[in-house]
Amino acid sequence: MNNRLHPEATATAGQATDLKKAEKIAYENNKLHKRLCRQVGQAIGDFNMIEDGDKVMVCLSGGKDSYALLDILLTLRERAPIHFDIVAVNLDQKQPNFPADVLPAYLEKIGVPYHIENQDTYSIVKRVVPEGKTTCALCSRLRRGILYRVAGELGATKVALGHHRDDILETFFLNMFFGAKIKGMPPKLQSDDGKRIVIRPLAYVKEADLIRYADVKQFPIIPCDLCGSQENLQRKQIKGLMREWEKKFPGRVDNIFSALSTVAPSHLMDRELFGFTDLKATGEADANGDIAFDEEPCGTGGALPGGEFSSQVISLFPAD
Numbered sequence: 001m002n003n004r005l006h007p008e009a010t011a012t013a014g015q016a017t018d019l020k021k022a023e024k025i026a027y028e029n030n031k032l033h034k035r036l037c038r039q040v041g042q043a044i045g046d047f048n049m050i051e052d053g054d055k056v057m058v059c060l061s062g063g064k065d066s067y068a069l070l071d072i073l074l075t076l077r078e079r080a081p082i083h084f085d086i087v088a089v090n091l092d093q094k095q096p097n098f099p100a101d102v103l104p105a106y107l108e109k110i111g112v113p114y115h116i117e118n119q120d121t122y123s124i125v126k127r128v129v130p131e132g133k134t135t136c137a138l139c140s141r142l143r144r145g146i147l148y149r150v151a152g153e154l155g156a157t158k159v160a161l162g163h164h165r166d167d168i169l170e171t172f173f174l175n176m177f178f179g180a181k182i183k184g185m186p187p188k189l190q191s192d193d194g195k196r197i198v199i200r201p202l203a204y205v206k207e208a209d210l211i212r213y214a215d216v217k218q219f220p221i222i223p224c225d226l227c228g229s230q231e232n233l234q235r236k237q238i239k240g241l242m243r244e245w246e247k248k249f250p251g252r253v254d255n256i257f258s259a260l261s262t263v264a265p266s267h268l269m270d271r272e273l274f275g276f277t278d279l280k281a282t283g284e285a286d287a288n289g290d291i292a293f294d295e296e297p298c299g300t301g302g303a304l305p306g307g308e309f310s311s312q313v314i315s316l317f318p319a320d
Helices: 007-046 064-079 102-110 121-128 136-154 165-179 207-217 233-248 252-259
Strands: 055-059 085-092 114-118 158-160 188-190 197-199
Touching: 007 064, 007 207, 055 064, 055 136, 064 085, 064 207, 085 102, 085 136, 102 114, 114 136, 121 136, 136 158, 165 207, 165 233, 165 252, 233 252
Parallel strands: 055 085, 055 158, 085 114, 158 197
Antiparallel strands: 188 197
16 A cells, blocks of 8 residues: 655645744744833833933944844834834944945834934044954943934933843943952943933843844844954953853843842942941841841842743833
8 A cells, every 4th residue: 555645745734834833933033022022111111211202312233232122112112101202323433344324224214213423433443452452442432422422412311222131240240350349230320421311221131032033133233343353351251151150050140130139238348338337236126137047048039120920010111
């Protein structure tokens, strides 16, 4: 008896399999989009990043993070019960081989108002920084100063940057390991000149999700190696450390990120932050006081900010 399937039956079975795969991919992609919208919406709500009447200047570099930031903010703006404007700004630093036509073409295609600021900071950096040294620090400072000025000229009330959760954690460890200070990259901060509010709506978003989202959306990515500068070796070390932790101890990185929003000043050593010198016994119980025999020194109660198990409902910027 011949058990071979008819060619038409084989083709039909193959098409059904392909259709099932396509449906699964579409489902996963939609779930990713919803998760990003939820996490960005929660960060905006938690830190009151965007208010009615704001003009948000989204700093668009051409990398995956800033593309995703713009895309998600556009989605949330459609659903928000408040009104705010968005303008995309790119700083063309005159790096060699920079494809100057990519961002304008993309922004015109999606119908977003934009401004391209042309400033030759590349020449300044190459002149000041010795050959072989990392140029990122000076480049970043120059870029930030120019963007603050442009924000004022455009009448922007908020400057939105594309830093994500991993950036925040890496900066925290860089400051601790190499700068001897407990300092991170906050979701919302006043600029050093006191004239701008800087926001990081991707604060709760993992880099891995942004990498996948950029692939799904097929953003026209512009690489960040055009200037030929070396990778920041210290940041590379921190990235490797975090990857190793996540591999060996799943959940550790999430706990560290959660700890950034659960700080106990009385249990640190900053005399400016807590009044140790004036501290006296009151004879009254204090939940924040020292516990002689703590039975659960490593307890981690509470939900992770922006995590899958967060129960906070963000009504201002709904994900759906």
